[in-house]
Amino acid sequence: MRETELSRRRFLELSGALAAAGVTAPVWLRMSEAAALDPGVRAVGGRKLLVLLLQGGNDGLNTVVPYTSSDYYRRRPTLALNPGGVLKLAGSTEFGLHPSLKTVHDLYGKGQVAIVQGVGYDDPNLSHFDSMDIWQTASPTRAVGSGWLGRWLDVTPEEGRPIRAAAIGNQLPTLLVGGTASGVAIPSLNGFRFYDGIDTTAKGSLTETEAYRLHQAFLTCVSSKPEDPAAAAYVSAARKAVAAVRSVNAMSDPTKAKAPATLADQVAMAVTLLSSNLGIEIAFVSEGSFDHHAGQLPAHAKLLTSVDDAVARFMQATAATGHGNDYLLMTMSEFGRRPEENGSNGTDHGTAAPLFAIGPGVKGGLHGQQPKLAASALDENKNLVRAVELREVFATVIEKWLGRADAKDVLKYSAKDGIHPIAFLR
Amino acid sequence: MALLTALSASPSARTREQVARLFHRAAFGATVGEIDQWAAKGYDATVEHLLDFGTSSTRVDDLGGDGLGSGVAPIDLTGAGDATVESAQRWWLNRMATTSYPLEEKLTLYWHGHFATAAKKVHHTSYLLRQNTLLRDHAAANFHAMCNAITEDAAMLLWLDGTDNQRNELNENYGREFMELFTLGRDRYSQHDVVEAARAFSGYRVDGFGQVTFHKDLHDDGVKTFLGQRGRWGATDITDIVLDRHPDGPVAARYVARRMAAFFHRPDPEPALVDAMAASFRGNGYDIRAMVRTLLLRPEFITASRLTIKSPAELVAGAARGLGLAGRGLDSADLDVLARACSEMGQALFNPPDVSGWKGGVTWANTATVLARYNFAALAADQVRQDVIQRVVDDVQGVPAATAKPWMDRLGLLSLSPTTEQAIKEYVTREKKVDDAALARGVLTLLLASPEFNLR
Numbered sequence: 078m079r080e081t082e083l084s085r086r087r088f089l090e091l092s093g094a095l096a097a098a099g100v101t102a103p104v105w106l107r108m109s110e111a112a113a114l115d116p117g118v119r120a121v122g123g124r125k126l127l128v129l130l131l132q133g134g135n136d137g138l139n140t141v142v143p144y145t146s147s148d149y150y151r152r153r154p155t156l157a158l159n160p161g162g163v164l165k166l167a168g169s170t171e172f173g174l175h176p177s178l179k180t181v182h183d184l185y186g187k188g189q190v191a192i193v194q195g196v197g198y199d200d201p202n203l204s205h206f207d208s209m210d211i212w213q214t215a216s217p218t219r220a221v222g223s224g225w226l227g228r229w230l231d232v233t234p235e236e237g238r239p240i241r242a243a244a245i246g247n248q249l250p251t252l253l254v255g256g257t258a259s260g261v262a263i264p265s266l267n268g269f270r271f272y273d274g275i276d277t278t279a280k281g282s283l284t285e286t287e288a289y290r291l292h293q294a295f296l297t298c299v300s301s302k303p304e305d306p307a308a309a310a311y312v313s314a315a316r317k318a319v320a321a322v323r324s325v326n327a328m329s330d331p332t333k334a335k336a337p338a339t340l341a342d343q344v345a346m347a348v349t350l351l352s353s354n355l356g357i358e359i360a361f362v363s364e365g366s367f368d369h370h371a372g373q374l375p376a377h378a379k380l381l382t383s384v385d386d387a388v389a390r391f392m393q394a395t396a397a398t399g400h401g402n403d404y405l406l407m408t409m410s411e412f413g414r415r416p417e418e419n420g421s422n423g424t425d426h427g428t429a430a431p432l433f434a435i436g437p438g439v440k441g442g443l444h445g446q447q448p449k450l451a452a453s454a455l456d457e458n459k460n461l462v463r464a465v466e467l468r469e470v471f472a473t474v475i476e477k478w479l480g481r482a483d484a485k486d487v488l489k490y491s492a493k494d495g496i497h498p499i500a501f502l503r
Numbered sequence: 504m505a506l507l508t509a510l511s512a513s514p515s516a517r518t519r520e521q522v523a524r525l526f527h528r529a530a531f532g533a534t535v536g537e538i539d540q541w542a543a544k545g546y547d548a549t550v551e552h553l554l555d556f557g558t559s560s561t562r563v564d565d566l567g568g569d570g571l572g573s574g575v576a577p578i579d580l581t582g583a584g585d586a587t588v589e590s591a592q593r594w595w596l597n598r599m600a601t602t603s604y605p606l607e608e609k610l611t612l613y614w615h616g617h618f619a620t621a622a623k624k625v626h627h628t629s630y631l632l633r634q635n636t637l638l639r640d641h642a643a644a645n646f647h648a649m650c651n652a653i654t655e656d657a658a659m660l661l662w663l664d665g666t667d668n669q670r671n672e673l674n675e676n677y678g679r680e681f682m683e684l685f686t687l688g689r690d691r692y693s694q695h696d697v698v699e700a701a702r703a704f705s706g707y708r709v710d711g712f713g714q715v716t717f718h719k720d721l722h723d724d725g726v727k728t729f730l731g732q733r734g735r736w737g738a739t740d741i742t743d744i745v746l747d748r749h750p751d752g753p754v755a756a757r758y759v760a761r762r763m764a765a766f767f768h769r770p771d772p773e774p775a776l777v778d779a780m781a782a783s784f785r786g787n788g789y790d791i792r793a794m795v796r797t798l799l800l801r802p803e804f805i806t807a808s809r810l811t812i813k814s815p816a817e818l819v820a821g822a823a824r825g826l827g828l829a830g831r832g833l834d835s836a837d838l839d840v841l842a843r844a845c846s847e848m849g850q851a852l853f854n855p856p857d858v859s860g861w862k863g864g865v866t867w868a869n870t871a872t873v874l875a876r877y878n879f880a881a882l883a884a885d886q887v888r889q890d891v892i893q894r895v896v897d898d899v900q901g902v903p904a905a906t907a908k909p910w911m912d913r914l915g916l917l918s919l920s921p922t923t924e925q926a927i928k929e930y931v932t933r934e935k936k937v938d939d940a941a942l943a944r945g946v947l948t949l950l951l952a953s954p955e956f957n958l959r
Binding site: 133202203204205206207246247248249261262263264268269271272273287290291293294295297298299300301303305306307308310311312313314315317318321322366368370371372419420421423425426457458 | 668689809811858876923927933954958
């Protein structure tokens with residue numbers, strides 16, 4: 078929003094007009110969530126994870142294409158991709174990428190893309206919402222309220238990081254909500270601020286402006302610890318918001334950063350946050366909708382182009398930090414789509430699908446297994462049968478990448494569940 | 504919370520609290536004056552007052568087309584020219600903030616989340632506005648008829664690919680969501696039922712003017728086995744079977760009752776309350792008004808021990824109503840502040856995130872959306888007319904903290920929590936650089952962003 082539209086009757090203080098007089102936060106403010114500006118926070122290195130959610134159910138078969146399968150061409154008379162256009166994967170005589178995924182294909186050739194095929198869970202749920210919950214909570218058999226990355230935050234030490242996980246956008250996905258810890262939602266670097274005046278200097282000190290006094294009073298207003306769960310959620314989010322806004326405003330000039338317009342912009346913003354001194358370890362972006370029940374070919378090609386552009390930006394931006402090896406991008410989607418196309422040049426809800434892990438830290442190549450497309454190999458709803466359980470992928474991410482926790486604790490499985498991490502990371 | 508602690512006082516004070524809360528939950532708030540006026544008549548009488556509205560599109564005061572009988576943000580509902588989504592959002596928030604029938608509007612908002620349809624795929628705002636009229640006309644009427652109407656709604660047909668669902672070229676999208684999200688909930692049907700429902704729903708087209716037509720030759724009129732019942736089922740048969748002949752019994756009534764209770768009451772409503780609502784819904788032939796009356800009169804609702812975070816539309820429309828930020832004579836830039844704030848708080852009207860609508864509950868509160876609530880509070884305080892501010896300042900005669908009282912009267916807040924009182928005191932003590940009018944706006948900002956005003 079432009080200030081001229083917002084402040085029609087009263088002059089609002091703007092960042093440029095602020096006196097840079099730093100003040101010490103009063104005692105009543107030094108609650109944990111408001112400790113964002115603690116000068117003790119160091120530039121935090123360590124590994125970073127960016128999750129890219131393909132919302133709506135991405136068509137796995139037209140993403141990693143089994144271009145030699147006669148079943149594939151038989152089931153998809155109008156939607157099957159021409160073998161000539163598919164980007165063949167080096168070392169494979171069966172699989173190639175959708176023509177939109179040029180950057181991903183290049184990176185695959187350089188060993189920086191791991192593709193895990195056939196990822197899903199048993200007794201698949203064809204509802205977007207149930208299946209999305211299962212992917213985010215990593216709990217295929219019973220509904221739980223916390224996300225698996227949120228639970229990883231719960232069990233790993235905070236180490237003075239004011240923000241540990243950030244979703245780009247104005248929604249916080251369940252994925253980043255733990256039992257006690259949780260991530261924050263940040264829609265854009267320049268929109269994430271107080272419209273009545275920024276109270277933080279670029280160095281992170283607070284400036285005692287009119288807006289500052291109001292923000293401090295707002296913190297008092299939400300300083301209660303109510304027992305009511307909804308009230309507790311509100312005041313806790315409010316305290317976190319003030320702290321996070323001040324942290325982000327201190328990190329970069331919010332009036333100069335542009336709002337993300339594309340998925341690639343969102344990825345760039347995510348990398349800015351991940352590489353900042355806020356200590357953010359996990360970021361989340363999403364693209365969609367991939368729910369292509371009709372007119373799939375052009376719509377899917379367009380979305381995958383957006384994904385490919387985002388991957389290119391990810392590699393570029395992470396390399397520019399000088400610590401490219403610290404970054405991993407992982408995709409996920411609530412399900413793949415039915416092998417057999419429907420009557421409207423689209424596909425209905427499916428099950429298992431491939432996912433991508435991208436970055437210098439992966440073991441490049443194909444992992445897992447492509448489920449068979451023959452009629453006898455499909456499930457009762459004519460869908461693919463998963464080869465890899467989703468927790469086998471997440472366990473690898475926890476143990477081989479994020480570390481500091483036992484995957485069994487975070488993903489809540491035991492030996493009898495037969496979960497075997499997939500070795501797609503170095 | 505102050506709302507919950509005062510309930511043990513004298514009967515009249517208790518009634519006053521209950522009526523105030525009723526207005527925040529079943530309407531878009533009310534002034535303390537209105538609350539007192541209705542508390543004197545009693546809680547039950549207030550419920551009947553709120554339920555007393557006819558069918559919007561046949562009401563004299565609605566014939567202007569904007570629902571206000573005025574020229575505010577006029578929108579052509581005939582579909583001749585297509586409005587922008589933003590103009591539709593302004594129009595609807597303005598209507599919520601000014602309507603004489605707030606429960607009708609609140610129910611329309613509920614149904615917009617229940618039958619969630621989004622502009623990002625439908626593209627024609629005029630179709631969405633027609634759907635909005637459909638939802639309003641059926642808001643408290645018959646659910647059975649509403650289901651049949653929504654099946655033939657142009658926006659819905661485009662949204663869930665109904666226009667692509669033809670004989671021998673089936674598309675499962677509407678058939679699945681009709682059961683999963685609109686009527687039954689999960690686990691009450693099989694994938695086979697989804698396919699059979701898709702067959703029964705086949706045959707609709709939408710022309711270039713948004714008119715829906717049914718084509719016999721595109722409809723699959725063969726025998727289907729749906730939820731175990733064989734017949735040459737068509738669209739209305741599916742509604743009949745789902746609502747009245749489901750093998751598990753009246754599960755649809757319970758599903759809808761639970762969703763509605765989660766919206767008006769609390770995200771995890773008491774099973775006894777849901778049962779009572781479902782019984783009255785079903786016992787009255789799916790009459791929505793009967794179910795809503797049951798909800799509003801149940802002890803679990805009246806003395807609710809849990810709070811719920813107000814949805815952005817409730818918050819924005821409620822603030823606009825109390826502070827005079829909506830109504831006639833305002834330009835679209837004024838109303839745009841409301842519409843944008845609502846979107847930034849996570850509720851872009853006519854653009855729900857997906858067909859399951861807004862998750863609501865505690866998901867309304869994250870760092871981005873609560874910041875948006877604070878920013879709206881500051882903007883709304885800024886938008887209040889100078890003469891209103893002046894009156895408030897004059898009334899308190901040099902005691903800035905006292906401006907809380909007149910603002911509370913307008914916002915329908917009967918009391919404040921100790922922390923909010925403390926916050927106001929700190930602010931007016933600490934802030935010495937600005938005049939009384941600016942302080943009055945600052946106090947209003949705090950009240951609008953307070954837990955008291957953001958929860959109900």
